[in-house]
Amino acid sequence: xxxxxxxxxxxxxxxxxxxxxxxxxxxxxxxxxxxxxxxxxxxxxxxxxxxxxxxxxxxxxxxxxxxxxxxxxxxxxxxxxxxxxxxxxxxxxxxxxxxxxxxxxxxxxxxxxxxxxxxxxxxxxxxxxxxxxxxxxxxxxxxxxxxxxxxxxxxxxxxxxxxxxxxxxxxxxxxxxxxxxxxxxxxxxxxxxxxxxxxxxxxxxxxxxxxxxxxxx
DNA sequence: GCGACAG
DNA sequence: ATCTTGTCGC
Numbered sequence: 001x002x003x004x005x006x007x008x009x010x011x012x013x014x015x016x017x018x019x020x021x022x023x024x025x026x027x028x029x030x031x032x033x034x035x036x037x038x039x040x041x042x043x044x045x046x047x048x049x050x051x052x053x054x055x056x057x058x059x060x061x062x063x064x065x066x067x068x069x070x071x072x073x074x075x076x077x078x079x080x081x082x083x084x085x086x087x088x089x090x091x092x093x094x095x096x097x098x099x100x101x102x103x104x105x106x107x108x109x110x111x112x113x114x115x116x117x118x119x120x121x122x123x124x125x126x127x128x129x130x131x132x133x134x135x136x137x138x139x140x141x142x143x144x145x146x147x148x149x150x151x152x153x154x155x156x157x158x159x160x161x162x163x164x165x166x167x168x169x170x171x172x173x174x175x176x177x178x179x180x181x182x183x184x185x186x187x188x189x190x191x192x193x194x195x196x197x198x199x200x201x202x203x204x205x206x207x208x209x210x211x212x213x214x215x216x217x
Numbered sequence: 218g219c220g221a222c223a224g
Numbered sequence: 225a226t227c228t229t230g231t232c233g234c
Contacts, residue, residue, distance in 0.1 A: 033225080034225075035224095035225055036226095037226070039225085039226085070225070072221085072222040073222075078224080105223085112223075112224085128224085129223080130223065130224090131223080132221095133222085133223095165234070
């Protein structure tokens, strides 16, 4: 594993990222991963919900061997293989994928959400729980308020308050969607919790999976 | 050189 | 991400 080569891959793929688009959305997918205690296995869950009613229409669970360590800025090389494996079994035609992690709010503008979008050629949004790069002001404590995340003079995402009284989330364009539309869709996916339904439900499901509640995995 | 650093 | 109990606040 050579960091220089991985950077080259990211710098090549980032050229294909499209930062605009207002795709018609009927089905939204949410992905999340969990790892076994010994770190050898990765569990993945993809939850597909119908938009805008947010009703779950499909859940796919997959397990894979971990082949790469976690290195800030290179999360996709660790988590994308398991995700792609699970994605092959999804039957619903997904119009938008929400990923746990950043999109272009990344040092080289190719966080895992953007990486997935480019590789699969689908619209994606990055929904992270903490900052990776950039500066921002804390948004007002009202649901829906947000402030921009800047890296130098570039706007790379927003810090979005999805629920009053809780920490905001960090949203960024993944691929083939504008920031405004990403914010709009994400807010419509919030049901009363900090995390929007797609990734929130995926997280709950993958956590059940990891605990061996399904020892069959 | 020092600190930051998605999940 | 995972490990882990209680505790503070709406």
